[in-house]
Amino acid sequence: MKEITLGKTGIKTPQNAFGALPIQRVTMDEAVKILQRAYKGGMTFFDTARAYSDSEEKLGQAFEGMRDKIFIASKTMAKTPDEFWKQLDISLTNLKTDYLDIYQLHCVPQCYKPDDGTGMYECMLKAKEQGIIKHIGITAHNIETAFQCVQSGLYETMQFPFSYLCSEREIELVNLCKEKNVGFIAMKGLAGGLIHNSKAAMAYISKYDNVLPIWGIQKMSELEEWLKFMDEEPVLNDKISEYIEKERKELVGDFCRGCGYCMPCPKGIQINNCARMSLMLRRAPSKAWLTEDMQKEMMKIEDCINCGQCKSKCPYKLDTPALLRKNLEDYKKVLAGEVKVQ
Known part of the structure; x- marks a missing residue:
């Protein structure tokens, strides 16, 4: 498995990373086993968030005493400076660490900038000056907001949905990140469960050498499926390309990604x-x-x-x-x- 450099952060890691949202659904013991196996299998980058219930705690339990061997990215959905510092403190405590490699503003409604009146970007700068966070990142689901954040030059990483079901506009975002030397962290590499072929998913993303996919994992069997690519990296050959093209014809368009940001519904609809x-x-x-x-x-x-x-x-x-x-x-x-x- 090739290594990539995550933009201007300088972080070097295999192009095969761990998305820790789903481990909130399993027990502490099972999560620790999965996380430690991921590391032993070659994964070094782990992405979590304060919003993922006890996901951070599970990472803290799994990796206590080996902080220098892995990269940890977490996120905050805080909208005020007070909440920012509270959430950051909780994250550090849960993760049993005194710093985060990347701290991301989570699913932002706007591109936070200095002097925009929110104080949010100033919090990031202060935390970085104190050494509590190493790099400033941001995540988005709205494509135009994502473009604004990358074009601002204020963020070292951008996390955005990306898979072989992406549109040309999303590919433009990936290319802009490469141009601006902003690390691109790809969430929803399986399009919220619509993609079932892990080999095709990995092969497609591997052609972008500035993209780091974080696969959402909650079972050991799922993990092993991704770890096998550490030794046998999929190649985007004619057969896989034909398969992807067939998938795109069936799925690309107005489909729900299952992100859940529309919830809750006043009538209780899932x-x-x-x-x-x-x-x-x-x-x-x-x-x-x-x-x-x-x-x-x-x-x-x-x-x-x-x-x-x-x-x-x-x-x-x-x-x-x-x-x-x-x-x-x-x-x-x-x-x-x-x-x-x-």
Whole structure:
């Protein structure tokens, strides 16, 4: 597995990193085993966040006493300086460290800049001056906000969704990061679960030598799938390229990535599952999506009051109410036996 340098941070790490959001769903013991195996298997970069419940604590438990052997990136969703410092202190305590390699402003609604009245960027500068953080990063889901942040020259890393289902605009963002020497951390490399072929996913991202994918992992079996690429790095050959092109024809367009930023719904609709149900039924064994409980969840779409909250909060500018209704129509056809699924 080739190493990449993460922009101007100078961080060198295999192009195969660990996204620690999913480990909040497993026990402490299981998480520690997975994380330590990831390190032994060659992973050195681990990305977490204050918003990921006990994910930071699990990293702290797994890597206590070996801080100099790994890179840790965390994030804050703070909107005020007071909250910034509180969250940073909690993160350091949880991770059992006195510094973070990268600290990222998490899912930002704007490009924070000096003297913008929020004080947020000034907090980053002060923390860096104190040595508490080594590098200043930012994450976004809105593509135009991401462009503003990279063009500002204020951030050393940009974390943004990127996979072989990306648009030309997202590729432009990756190329701009390379031009500006901003490290690109790729979240959602499996497009929120729509991509099932890890070899194709890795092969596609590997052609961008400035992109570091952080794979969301919560099972040892998932981890082993990524670790096998440490010795056998996938190549984007004709066969894989043809497969990717077929996938893109089926999936690219107005699809829900399942990020959940539209939640909560005032009518209790599980938007991040329900708005992509049609695709999930076609691409995954359908049993789990057709249970009595899930049928009840899907029928909640009929109670939608078209308040527009989900649409206004969608970072991808989807017409979420319309997407929900379309998915419900498809779902009813599957229940009625009019459409066959896996």
